[in-house]
Amino acid sequence: MQTDRIPVLTLQLFGPLAVHRAGAPLALPASRKVRALLAYLALARRDTSRSHLCELLWDVPGDPRGELRWCLSKLRAVLDEPGRTRVVTNGDGVSLDLADCSVDALQVTEALQQGVAALPADRLQALSALFGTRDLLEGLDLPHSPVFTGWLVAQRRHFRAAHAAVLEHWVRALPLASDTATAALERWLAIAPFDRHAHEHLLEALARRGRLREGEEHLAETARQYEAEGLDWIPIGRAWQAAKARHAVGSPASSVAAATHPDAAPQEAPAVARRASLAITPFVDQAPGATLRGGLGDGMTHDIITRLSKLRSMFVIAEGTMFALADRRVASEDAGRRLDADYVASGWLRRGPGARLGVSVQLTATRSAQVVWAQEFEGRLDDTFAVLDEIGNRIVTAIASQIEMAERNRAILKNPSSLDAWEAHHRGLWHMVRFNREDNEQARHFFQSAVRLDPTFARPHAGLSFTHFQDAFLDWRERGPAIEEAYRAAAEGVMADELDPASHWALGRAMWLKDRQGEALGELQTAIELSPNFALGHYTLAFVHSQSGDPHAAIGESDHARALSPLDPLLFAMLASRALALVRLGRHEEAADWAVKAAARPNAHVHIRAIAMFCLALAGRMPEARALAAAIHRTHAAYGIEDFLRAFKFDAQAELLLRKAARLVASH
Template sequence: MVSSVVGSVEMPVESHNPERILRSSTCEVRMLGPLAASRDGNALKFPASRKVRALFAYLALAPKAVQRTQLCELLWDVPNDPRGELRWCLSKIRSVIDGPDRQRVEARDDTVRLDLSDCRIDVLQVAAAVKDGVEKLDPERLRTLVELFGGDFLEGMEIERSPGFNNWLVAQRRRFRACHAAFLEHLVKDGSDDDALVHLDRWLDLAPFDQRVHKILLEALARRGRIRDGEEHLAATSRLFESEGLDSRPIRDIWRAAREKTEVAGQLLAAAPTTPPPRIASEVETTGTSSHRASIAVMPFGESGAALGSGRDAGGALAHDVITRLAKLRSLFVIAQGTVFALHQRHIGSEEAGRMLNVDYVVSGSMQRQSDRITVTVELAETRTARIIWAEIFNHRRTDAFVVLDEIGNKIVASVASEIETIERNRAILRPPNSLNAWESYHRGLWHMYRFSMADNERAQHFFETAIRLDPTFSRAHAGLSFTHFQNAFQGWAKRGPEVDRAFEAAGQSLMADDRDPAAHWAMGRALWLRGNSDQSVHELGQSVDLSPNFALAHYNLAFVHSTNGDPGAAIPSSDYSRNLSPFDPMLFGMLGARAMALVRLERFDEAAEWAIKAAARPNAFAHIHAIAAYSLVLAGRVEEAREYMASIHKTLPHYGVKDFVTAMQFDALGAAMFRDAAKRLGAK
């Protein structure tokens, strides 16, 4: 029965080679081009069935075991017996890759995976190189990777009536084309390769609308005096851009500037004829933007499955929501909806769109809607390295589709902002301090700020001041500077009065620079709390949340203020929401600690102790956080554990006592009395 079904939908299957493919560690599988395999240099044949080959390729790239139901939906469009056909395909793969002493097709419960750990697969080599960082690869390794590209991913593998697989195939082709372009770009950047112009030509074939490659190529031609070649390239490029409805003026401006620069350089060379000509990479290294914001494009989410019933484009609606919320954060330059939607309608993939728009990051994803569930897959990628820096799958029951999408949108925005901030911080710390622009100085300051030590706080203050000097309108740098003065006062690292005034002054400068920046209102809220104006503090923090509901730090600080001298009942949901938005936040200890203090004030001491222990376990949790744990444990009757936390504080701060804690936290009378009582029961100062 199975053979008759398969015969109607599959191509005839050739008899397989009696010697098993992939049996030895010298076997290679190539997917960058037509699917091919070899062992010891000898070509081996896969079965002719496209679906067998497609299933093999999909499982080879899958990071974990795949559900059989997912594989059936991927490859078969309402067949008579999808699971029977899947079993047939798996049997053909087994006949090719399983050996007498090893089963490479692993079928457990209702899942399937391939074990190809001892086989060299070109796409996995490429993916591993990108994951580790293209910038870390030496030129020889880059050239080796470039030679792996014999064509598009799985050329000729499209399958009729298998939209799921074809969509996956298109996405993978775009992904690996982006990797190829990134390798070529970094080969050009290295500047030591004699074939740099060849790499530029290949890069241009992959990314014909990337203004950066046109800029580098035209400037290289101008430096070499190849004016006619440059004019011909300009004419061809202008026709190409205009045929696609794109503005070619930037390319013409690039060529005009390149020629003018060459003429000036020629005059200088006439005076100093022994000066060597600049290498191609010089322009790659100087094309960075001086803007103090990283740029990002959010592409519409592809859709499959039943309609939501509202007639709305849910994938486009989700992208629009993410674009709007990211823009409200004010920390990124976000490409407008009209531009990215126009590119999407022209079937331009996210990677190519990122290069066309010359943005630093691209968000893309897909949405699948079934009878009772919505699944959204999303990823954040660096444009120039093709590295996926964050990816997530959101799977929800479809009780209220648009409520679910709103929740997913919140998580996407918070995660994207957090991941980019982390990357920019780590990147800035590796650059020489005297080479930093305002944006980089700000993120270098963040890196030190989140170390929560007196020395690092001083360094953070220096870098925030540098950012402000370079760009006085940079509101986030003023907000960061306010935070360092807040820390000085809160931690007792400097005289409290002057630091409180400086925190308030810097927050005011942040608001003057951009009163629509949620970080400016966040800084002012903290400064007002330091000054004892809790009601005004709550108002400013509420303004921050209103401006950007996804700004996790505003929710956290609302929790903190309410937990010390406001409404402890309101502190708990604010703390929970801040952690939901940013589960790996550098200030997670504060979010947990605020919840613990609120629970103490509500006299829920056992719960408070457990949350306080979690807070103290976080990296960089300082003395006040450990004190929350000590006092909460005492109130929960766990005195011996409390003494251990207090002893850990006294190792670095021998004179720390409850007065330091209560002064820093500015509790109301009832809260202060509870923590003083805990200190008394502990026998602490």
């Protein structure tokens, strides 16, 4: 979208729909459906099928395709120009060409994709001005088009949340005692009246300006509103007392604060045991008449909340609270701010032809209104419980991994000296999955920092154990001491939280290193009993079984781990474990195909490439095996079969087979 010159067309979607050409308003057709079609296509920014547009706008028998053609002709009369077709039809698809146009809502969308936290104050001010005090597409409701109504409600909620995010970050970029900040705060509170951060910022601003009476009145009114909603206003009251103490005339705290940070925002005490918090709003069943509690949507929501809670890697808001907010028709975005949750997950269920069930899920970061992840899942309803279980597994693992990724990316941008335990842990995870010696050392440093900051937080202990495991497995340090440290760190994780699956996973891996395979399998089984969706637990069962246990079990566990976490940083190991199991079953060609996929992963280490080399040799694919051998020796000149076998624990038959593969490679 061009921003360096006056756009040919300007579409205003905030407030009543309006279109301008070269600054002059264009008369729009009186038909609401024509205007609704224009707004929908403008926000879609892609081809939309005619059948979907008919379903969107017409809910009565008749000739919807004929009416759609009529609406498109009306749009062409407004938008098309000599030599420039704006309303584009491509077979069954319909779209708008707005490449050199300005659309206020799309400017906001692009800013959200960039990340509002990184935008300067003047850009945030300009975005806030686009919203003004208006809602999206005011006056464009279509009571007899329920699909469009549902879409419009969702869009209005989304942009209301976007406006709150823009205002919040604008306030944080302004001198807090300024009139501009106060006006922005009041607008922020009008949009999100139960956002604790907005109240605390406003009370801080009032205290700084000595407007104590206004602060007391605001707190009293806030307390009444919160109590009416069953919400806890006490933290806001404490924030007001602290603000008054900081800015009391003549107090040492006020003079120091004024001298050092005259315009700083209120400081929040770091929460040492902070974890990412997640609110999951009840999934909406879009089937006709499915409005009562207790249906498929509620069942799936209950299941997802329960499973994510078992992972213990984040704080998940209890379902009682989420269903209570849904009964009050609180939108998901508003729920996130009311509960001060870092992330909000929401979803929709729809039934399609042929007993198909579709589930759409979206994960949003509350404070930035940025969609972190969105995906659609499908299954057949021949066995309702099976399909819900399968889709639920995929949703739970995807949400957990996406939050982990978002938190890792956020932590990597912070100054290392300012990290709390949660952030240090995620900084360690970022380094850990690089699988090289230098990053492994960095990961250990951050996990140790997290343990020092909060010894009761189990996950950093598991991460610390992982780094020692890597040292032993990849021969980066003397094996004996590394194995003992891996075991000790994992055991401390179990002591910190015996219900954390990652702690039992780490302990199982350490016991495997200590040649206590039976106990290792027991700990790994405990990890997946505690959390059936813990993909790394399933993968490590595959890893152990692939070498000296049940190769069929290894294949099943590897496949299950990949189904749960198809983009996992340890995907190379899942694929390689499957390949080793296939080798032991004599299925060498299949093994080679899987091993090559494993070796192609960007973070695959030397043992994974060696597995691919040996599998290729056993499959008779010697040119590929020799090419891999050459690549391995370029980075690990002395690497050989003894290095490989020392890292793993194969049974006697598998070891003979791999020695044969090594001889085949060496003889060519």
